[in-house]
Amino acid sequence: MSPAAEVESEFCSVCLGILQFKWRDDKETLVKKESPNDMTELIAETVKQEGHQIDSFSLEVSVPQAILENELAILSDMKSKYGSELWFQEKSRSEPISVKDALKFSIVKPLESLLGIKSSIDSFRIRLTYTSTKASKMVQNSRGRIKDCKRQKTDTNNGLHSINDESIVAGAECSDQSNIETNAAAVRPSNGLQACDAFECLGFSIEKVNEPCHLELQCYRTPIYLGGRYLKFSRSVSQTCWIIGEERMGEASVEEIIGSNILPMCKGDNYKFHAAGREDIDVRMLGSGRPFLVEIQNARQIPSEAIVKEIETRINGLENKLVGVKNLKVVGSEGWTLMREGESEKQKQYAAVVWISRPLDDEDLKTISSLKDMQIMQKTPIRVLHRRSPLEREKLIHWMKIERIAGSSQYFLLYLCTQAGTYIKEFVHGDLGRTHPSVGSILGCRAEIMQLDVTDVKMDCFLTG
Amino acid sequence: MSELHNIIDQTNSSTQETTVPDNSEHQQQEPVRENEDDGEHELHKLLLPDVHHLPFTPPSAVESNFVSYFAPDFMKPGHDQYVYRHANGLCVIGLASTHVAFKDKGGITAVDFNVGKSDRSGIKVTGKRKKNAQHFESNTALCKVCTSDASYIVRCCVKGSLLEVNDRLVKQPELLNSSAEREGYIAIIMPKPADWLKVKASLLGLEEYKKLRSLC
Numbered sequence: 001m002s003p004a005a006e007v008e009s010e011f012c013s014v015c016l017g018i019l020q021f022k023w024r025d026d027k028e029t030l031v032k033k034e035s036p037n038d039m040t041e042l043i044a045e046t047v048k049q050e051g052h053q054i055d056s057f058s059l060e061v062s063v064p065q066a067i068l069e070n071e072l073a074i075l076s077d078m079k080s081k082y083g084s085e086l087w088f089q090e091k092s093r094s095e096p097i098s099v100k101d102a103l104k105f106s107i108v109k110p111l112e113s114l115l116g117i118k119s120s121i122d123s124f125r126i127r128l129t130y131t132s133t134k135a136s137k138m139v140q141n142s143r144g145r146i147k148d149c150k151r152q153k154t155d156t157n158n159g160l161h162s163i164n165d166e167s168i169v170a171g172a173e174c175s176d177q178s179n180i181e182t183n184a185a186a187v188r189p190s191n192g193l194q195a196c197d198a199f200e201c202l203g204f205s206i207e208k209v210n211e212p213c214h215l216e217l218q219c220y221r222t223p224i225y226l227g228g229r230y231l232k233f234s235r236s237v238s239q240t241c242w243i244i245g246e247e248r249m250g251e252a253s254v255e256e257i258i259g260s261n262i263l264p265m266c267k268g269d270n271y272k273f274h275a276a277g278r279e280d281i282d283v284r285m286l287g288s289g290r291p292f293l294v295e296i297q298n299a300r301q302i303p304s305e306a307i308v309k310e311i312e313t314r315i316n317g318l319e320n321k322l323v324g325v326k327n328l329k330v331v332g333s334e335g336w337t338l339m340r341e342g343e344s345e346k347q348k349q350y351a352a353v354v355w356i357s358r359p360l361d362d363e364d365l366k367t368i369s370s371l372k373d374m375q376i377m378q379k380t381p382i383r384v385l386h387r388r389s390p391l392e393r394e395k396l397i398h399w400m401k402i403e404r405i406a407g408s409s410q411y412f413l414l415y416l417c418t419q420a421g422t423y424i425k426e427f428v429h430g431d432l433g434r435t436h437p438s439v440g441s442i443l444g445c446r447a448e449i450m451q452l453d454v455t456d457v458k459m460d461c462f463l464t465g
Numbered sequence: 466m467s468e469l470h471n472i473i474d475q476t477n478s479s480t481q482e483t484t485v486p487d488n489s490e491h492q493q494q495e496p497v498r499e500n501e502d503d504g505e506h507e508l509h510k511l512l513l514p515d516v517h518h519l520p521f522t523p524p525s526a527v528e529s530n531f532v533s534y535f536a537p538d539f540m541k542p543g544h545d546q547y548v549y550r551h552a553n554g555l556c557v558i559g560l561a562s563t564h565v566a567f568k569d570k571g572g573i574t575a576v577d578f579n580v581g582k583s584d585r586s587g588i589k590v591t592g593k594r595k596k597n598a599q600h601f602e603s604n605t606a607l608c609k610v611c612t613s614d615a616s617y618i619v620r621c622c623v624k625g626s627l628l629e630v631n632d633r634l635v636k637q638p639e640l641l642n643s644s645a646e647r648e649g650y651i652a653i654i655m656p657k658p659a660d661w662l663k664v665k666a667s668l669l670g671l672e673e674y675k676k677l678r679s680l681c
Contacts, residue, residue: 287508351512355523379629382653383530386553390590390628407516429526432557433633433640433648446647448523453512 009208014070015099016132017212018063019106023130024214031215040110043126047115047219051267053301056122057115057219059108063100064132064213071098073206103128123222130213220298226262226308227335227462228328229289230254230275235451237322238281240273250281257323259294261315265307267300276339276461277348277420279454287349287455289326291462293335302330312465327465338461344420347398349456352414354428354439357446359409364443365402368414371442372399379434381426395422411450414439425449527647534665535561535674536622540604543568545678546622547646548668554661556623558607559650560641563678569612572642576634580606580618585652586632595655598626603664607652608634610641623664625656 011017021033033039047057075096082088097105108119111126232239232254241256242249255273263271275292279285303311312328331338374397380388396419403413418424423435428449430438440447527533531549539546543565549557560566566573578586583599585607590598601607603624609616621627630652634640640649656664669677 284511286511353514353519355519382551382555382557383553385628385653386551386555386655387593389592390595405513405516408519411514411516411519413512425526430648431526432650433631446525448525450519450523451514455508455512 009210011209011212013206013208014067014074016064016067016070016130016209018067018099018130019102020212022212024212026214026216030212036106037110040107040114043107043111043128043217043219044114046217047126050219051300052124052219052221054115054117054122054124054221056117056120057111057124057126058122059104059111059119060125060127061100061104061130062128063130066132067099067130070206071096123224125218125220125222127216127218127220129216129218131216132213133211221300223295223297224266224268224299224302225331225333225335226294226296226303226311226328227331227339228292228312228465229326229457229462230258230285230292231287231289231324231326232279232283232285232322233324234320234322235282235284239275239278242281252322254292254323257318258292258315258325261311262294262303263296265303265311266296268296269298271296274339276343276346276457276459280425280452282452284453285457286453288457288463289324290454290457291339291459293331293339305329327462329462329465331462335461339459341461343459346420347417347458348420348422348454349415349417349458350424350452351455352416352424352428352452353405353411353450354414355411355448355450356440356443357410360402360404360412365404367442368400368402371397373397374437376422376427376435376437378423378426379431381423381431382434393421395419397422397427415455417456424452525647531557533671534668535671536668537561537563537674537677539620539622541618544617544619546619548622549650550661554655554658555628556625556654556656556661557650558619558622558652558654560610560619560645561674562645563680564617564645566610566612566615566617567642567645569614571613573610573612573638575611576608576638576641577611578608578630578632578635580609585627585630586635588627590626590628595626595628598628598655601625601627601654610638619651621652621654622668623654623656624660625654627652628655629653 011022012020017023021036021039023031025031033042047054078088079092112119234251236251237257238250238253239255241253254275259271259273272295273292274295275290277290279290308328308330312325315323315325376395376397377392378395379392380390398417398419400417401415403415405411405413414428416424416427418427423431426435426438428439428447430436430440430447438447527549531551534548534550536546536548538544543563545561545563545565547559547561549559551557578584588597588599590596601621601624603621605621607619607621607627607630609618611617631640631650634649634651643649674680
């Protein structure tokens with residue numbers, strides 16, 4: 001026995017206090033629990049404080065890299081001592097239980113009974129993150145068979161010995177932790193004993209520890225989603241919150257009106273708004289509406305169908321009638337794919353009030369109606385050229401129709417159906433000739449757009465409540 | 466477009482109480498169709514503007530979206546150019562209607578971007594950050610416009626990065642004669658904010674320019 005091993009440490013050198021239910025909490029206080037039940041009481045307290053409404057929970061534990069190495073070291077040592085013995089060979093047919101699994105086994109059942117719910121795969125997560133101040137020793141071993149070890153440090157230590165009986169060898173200085181993540185993948189044992197073989201030549205040792213792990217306990221729900229379609233009745237409401245410096249542009253935003261009505265009903269931490277495309281602040285979104293998703297982070301409760309209906313009614317009943325919502329419902333992760341799928345292929349329908357520099361005649365109506373799947377070239381509009389790449393994009397105008405406006409010879413309603421991504425305003429006025437053909441060039445005169453409305457976003461998602 | 470919306474929407478306000486059509490829960494064919502027709506009818510009411518509130522001649526896209534500035538006699542007498550500045554900072558450069566070139570018989574017959582050290586129409590600017598854009602001074606030459614009598618140099622007027630030249634002018638120089646203030650623009654330049662402030666001081670606004678050139 002080497003002299004360094006004589007002083008006993010209260011913390012296990014292999015599990016670093018984890019299976020002893022000893023840790024340092026986020027206030028750096030040393031916590032010692034007598035049994036798994038005591039620990040689960042603490043966890044249950046935290047869960048109740050957070051106030052989540054839950055039917056089940058998913059328990060996740062993460063342990064520091066050093067423990068994985070310690071496990072392999074022990075296995076390796078045992079294999080070298082008892083590898084030839086029958087009892088060892090019989091035992092080694094089954095997977096050894098890792099520190100992580102042992103912890104989980106010991107607290108899951110008590111936790112289930114304390115919380116009154118079962119453990120399963122769930123959006124509500126209870127996460128125990130153990131971290132160690134001791135660096136992974138992977139960094140120091142440059143002669144291993146480990147791949148992915150990109151940044152090799154030169155051997156700065158001189159105390160590393162190979163495993164010798166059960167002696168605990170005085171540890172060497174650990175250098176930085178920088179390579180822990182790159183090496184983690186390499187050392188993760190898919191099969192304990194096989195990894196052990198690869199491990200042998202690395203010659204790790206287990207040393208005594210004076211500090212337990214640091215434990216961070218979190219309980220949270222993974223994001224939930226509410227999807228639907230929105231309508232925008234106002235020409236001074238932007239889709240997303242638009243603030244330049246300190247000044248808000250526009251009166252309000254669709255994002256904030258919808259998000260702020262959903263968040264409190266879910267008692268979430270915050271929300272994110274996602275939509276399938278967008279329209280300018282001065283363009284209304286009418287007709288079938290535009291698909292959107294609101295992502296709620298760490299919702300304390302998942303709203304029922306009745307509550308969702310209430311949210312929809314409340315938004316539609318707002319006095320200023322800036323925004324409307326249809327088919328609002330809680331959706332799973334399929335909501336994402338539904339929205340993104342074919343977003344760029346989908347067609348959009350519009351209605352524009354157009355003025356031309358000469359009176360409209362019947363020929364014009366025929367000319368416009370006859371154009372089907374007409375290709376246009378659009379250079380990046382000047383109004384967005386400061387923040388987008390200068391490109392020339394091919395777009396399709398699927399069909400158009402002119403409707404005369406009673407009482408005017410030069411104003412008319414233009415209905416059009418175009419490929420996603422077409423700049424409609426520029427298609428009407430021509431953007432100094434940078435979009436061609438344009439309504440003006442087709443009719444042989446100057447054309448200006450007075451107002452624009454989106455009347456249909458042709459997508460399959462969120463068509464029903 | 467924006468200034469007129471208040472007018473148009475006031476007229477539409479009577480139809481804004483329209484609720485979203487509810488197509489659920491209808492068993493028979495007839496009521497469903499009626500509902501859809503109602504929906505379309507309501508939508509149509511929203512779309513139609515009130516003619517009485519539409520201006521006889523609306524402002525053009527340029528007038529609505531840009532502020533017009535002018536550089537009269539830029540470096541040479543009679544060389545009047547315009548600078549249309551967008552709210553996003555980009556400047557469209559072109560020949561003002563009072564430019565001497567338009568006084569020559571037959572107007573402008575050719576445009577050549579191959580001036581100075583390079584052919585301005587050959588530069589390809591790419592990406593959001595506008596890589597490869599050349600940085601020019603306000604007196605850097607953009608192109609040469611020719612008439613039957615003479616040729617005139619058109620300059621940047623604004624110090625900044627050249628994003629684009631109107632290369633349509635090479636094949637269609639007549640665009641300058643018909644619409645120099647729109648399809649006949651010369652180039653688009655992106656000045657730095659500080660450079661714009663410096664040059665702005667030396668440019669004339671629309672009213673001052675009109676007075677100077679005695680335009681009504």
